[in-house]
Amino acid sequence: MSAMSNTNWDRRNVLRAAMGLAATGGLAACGGNTGRSGGSGEALVQYFHAYGEAGTEQAIKRYAAAYDKARVTTQWITGTNFESKLFSALLTKNAPDMFEFHPQIQMIKSGQVADLSDIMEPVKDDFNPADIASHTIDGKIWGVRMIDDPQFFYYRKSMLEDAGVEPPTTLDELVEAAAxxxxxxxxxxxxxxxxxxxxxPLIWSTGANTLTDKNEIAYHTDEVAAGLKKLRTMFKDGHLLLDAPADWWDPSAITQGLVAIQWCGMWAMPVIQKALGDDVGIIPFPTSADGGKPAVTNGGWSMFVNAKSKNVDLAKEYVKWLWIDQKKYQEDWSLSYGFHIPPRTSLAESATKLKTGLPAEGVKLFNEFGHFDNPAWTQAMIVALESVIADTVRKGGDPEAALDKADKIVNRELKKLFG
Amino acid sequence: MSTTTTRGVAKGRATTETPQVRKRRGVRGRTLNFWLFTGPFLIGLAVFVYIPIGWSAYLSFFEARYTVTPSTFVGFDNFTYMLTNEKFTDSLVTFTVFAAFIVPVTWAFSLGLALMVHRLRFMRAFFRSVFFLPTAVSFVAASLIWKMSIFSGVRFGLANTVLSWFGIENVAWLANPNPPWYWLVIITVRLWLQAGFYMILFLAALQNIPPELYEAAAIDGAKPGWQTFWYITLPQLRATSTAVILLLLVAAYQAFDEFFNLLAKTTWGRPPLVELYYTALGENQDYGAGSAGAMILTVLICCVTMLQGKFMGFGRGEESK
Structure with a gap:
């Protein structure tokens, strides 16, 4: 361009100014919409996985709204991969201040969760001792248990009767019943x-465990390998429901009559009872080897505080307020939507809904056969054994080889955690 | 009119100044304008592309678990770990199998669609839109529909309902890897989603073939149908075909959503990006190993792209037409 007239300069100046504005505007927009109020320090963000029961999301938001010292925003994470969404969010600046998860030692070793001993110590005796044990590492308590969720089998009494089958008490009987x-x-x-x-449950019901007390591999036994083969038999013969539109945590499969026996959790009990009435019973995972005993997974969710949050103290205060002080909300959360066993002894004792009928049987299984979280059994190890299931039960591979492969991963992990 | 005047003035002024000064000012103005126009884009490119790539390269030499600001230097450990990691090498095989299916199938299917739509005498715009519409659907949404209603394993899943008419038992399409029916689900969902887009590319190319060629061929005795297609249409589509195959390969390489959503907790059917996602963001959060894998992939892609350029002659200008 050879022309350099005044009119041209004006146009360019305008253009430059506009470009400059656009550029700064664009930069300013970065990091703007984080869902927090700017700089007031009075806002907290919490992550929850999407509970399936109607009203749960509203309930969590209602409790949060009742807190007057901070504005608490809830991220309700849908989808099946809550762990990976949570883990990756924890590395960023937009990490939640509080989140629900299971006690796992690697989060403590890597400094991701804050020590909650000071808020837990005064009320420690009112919690289920097993829950306190699973959240205590190096003498400190790292999380507040919200709910305990036993997982077991639901079965349709009428279907079993019609087929002339008794509720199975051993894995062999389960395989037979499935057929x-x-x-x-x-x-x-x-x-x-x-x-x-x-x-x-398969590991526990053979009498083995995931890890020993000294944090060494305990799952790799002949009985577990044999159990995997039995699961494979059911899979191969087409006696298992597969690729169901709603997965195991949702009671649809059993309520819609797609299946006679379903592995599910206590949380689904109200829906199942409403749909099936008296035509339902529950049993633990049956004994899988001589010397073993039936097993129930005592899962559940706990509240943790992000140690890298800008508001650790405020977040702790909120967790204390809701999950330690507000018994009314804790009771509502445990019993009004799905059924969960309150980890607070005082609440569990007054929970009349869990005192009779099927819920009472669920509590009995929880107490008698339940296995609680082992914080040393981390996500990487969980995934290693999930690969064992994929390789053996689904793909038909040799259980010994698959368990050997898992051993390598678990040992690598154990070495990193415990040296 | 005014333009001529200003130009005259400018020229007059230029002659009065020394050429050197004028030149320098011009260059500076141009440089400023260059940065002004490309700046925002370059900043974006640097922040969102180059810095992450550089950071990833840096991470690949460190023990970086649960952190992206690591401190333990481990040299090439992460690279040896990834290269000897069966899962990672398997993922490269998975990708190769996937590409070997999806690229030719989509190419043939979209070309077929384009030929059909091209020959329509009425409602052409309607069918063009109908076939193009799936392009607007998200991979995640489509995967969920495929998984939960079409290929669900229960007796009322669409595919199983159809099979039951012929007395064939229910198939667990995704859960059971023997036989590997999951490939059918993965290939069909991607085919449905992307065929329409490539059909549009082929349609445009078909409309560009001069009708005289067909007339001349007809006069020379070429039979309409297969012969004309093989000797006139297909050679005329060479440039478009090359571009489509390249785009399909790139898309296949980027495949993530359908694998991630359709196959849960498997040890098979994981292309490299899914595998790296699980390495870096899954339960291990091993950013060092993940970054090393990403670097290995980058090198592989560079090699493949160069080879492809050599064999297919894409981007060589006139020749490729």
Whole structure:
């Protein structure tokens, strides 16, 4: 361009100014919409996985709204991969201040969660001792248990009667029952689309465990390998419900009559009872080897505070306010939507809904056969055994080889955690 | 009119100044304008592309678990770990199998659609839109529909309902890897989603073929149908075909959503990006190993792209037409 007239300069100046504005505007927009109020320090963000029961999201938001010292925003994380969304968010600046998860030692070793001993110590005696134990590492308490969720089998009494099958008490009987209960309309058993939810119960019911007390591998036994082969038999023969539109944590499969026996959790009990009335019973995962005993997974969710949050103290205060002080809300959360066993002894004792009928049986299984979280059993190890299920039960591979492969991963992890 | 005047003035002024000064001012103005126009884009490119790539390269030499600001230097450990990691090498095989299916299938299917739509005498715009519409659907949404209603394993899933008419038993499409029916689900969802887009590219190319060629061929005795297609249409589509194949390969390489959503908790059917996602963001949060894997992939892609350029002659200008 050779022309340099005044009119041209004006146009360019305007253009430059506009470009400059656009550039700064663009930069300013970065980091603007984080969902927090700017700089007041009175806002907290919490992550929850999406509970399936109606009204749960509203309930969590209602409790948060009742807190007057901070504005608490809830991120309700839908989808099946809450762990990876949570783990990746924790590394960023937009990490939640509080989140629900299970006690796992790597989060403590890497300094991701804050020590909650000071708020837990005064009320420690009112919590289920097993829950306190699973949240205590190096003498400190790292999380506040909100709910305990036993997982077991639901079965349709009428279907078992019609097929002439007694509720199975051993894994062999379960395999047999699955075969007898399978018709062209109904499958025998639902162990989840990926079969992974019964991995731990299988280990426990052979009398083995995931890890020893000294944090060494304890799952790699001949009995576990044999149990995997039995699961494979059910899978291969087409007696398992697979690729169901709703996975195991949702009671749809059993309520819609797709299956006679389903692995699910206590949380689904109100919905199942409403749909099936008296035509439902519950049993633990049956004994899988001589010397073993039936097993129930005592899962559940706990509240943690992000140690890198800008408002650790405020977040702790909120967790204390809601999950330690507000018994009314804790009771509502445990009993008004799905059924969960309150970890607070005082609440569990006054929970009349859990005193009779099927819920009382659930509590009995929880107390008698339940296995609580082992914080040393981390997500990487969980995934290693999920791969064992995939390789053996679904793909038909040799259990020994698959367990050997898992050993390598678990040992690598154990070495990193405990040296 | 005014333009001529200003130009005259400018020229007059230029002659009075020394050429050197004028030149320098011009260059400076141009440089400023260059940065002004490209600046915002370059900043974006640096912040969102180059810095992450550099950071990833840096991370790949460190033990970086649960952190992206690591301190333990481990040299090439992460690279040896990834290269000897069966899962990572398997993912490269998975990708190769996937590309070997999806690229030719989509190419043939979208070309077929384009040929059909091209020959329509009425409602052409309607069918063009209908076939193009799936392009607007998200991979995640489509995967969920495929997983939960079409290929669900229960008796009322669409595919199983159809099979039951012929007395064939229910198939667990995704849960059971023997036989690997999951490939059918993955290939069909991607085919449905992307065929329409490539059909549009082929349609445009078809409309560009001069009708005289067909007339001349007809006069020379070429039979309409297969012969004309093989000797006239297909050679005329060479440039578009090359571009489509390249785009399809790139898209196949980027495949993530359908694998991630359709196959849960498997040890199979994981292309590299899914595998790296699980390494870096999954339960391990091993950013060092993840970054090393990403670097290995980058090198592989560079090699493949160069080879492809050599064999297919894409981007060589006139020749490729």
């Amino acid at each position: 007898k209960l399978t018709t062209d309309k109904v499958k025998g058993v639902f162990l989840g689309n990926s079969i992974t939810p019964v991995m731990n």
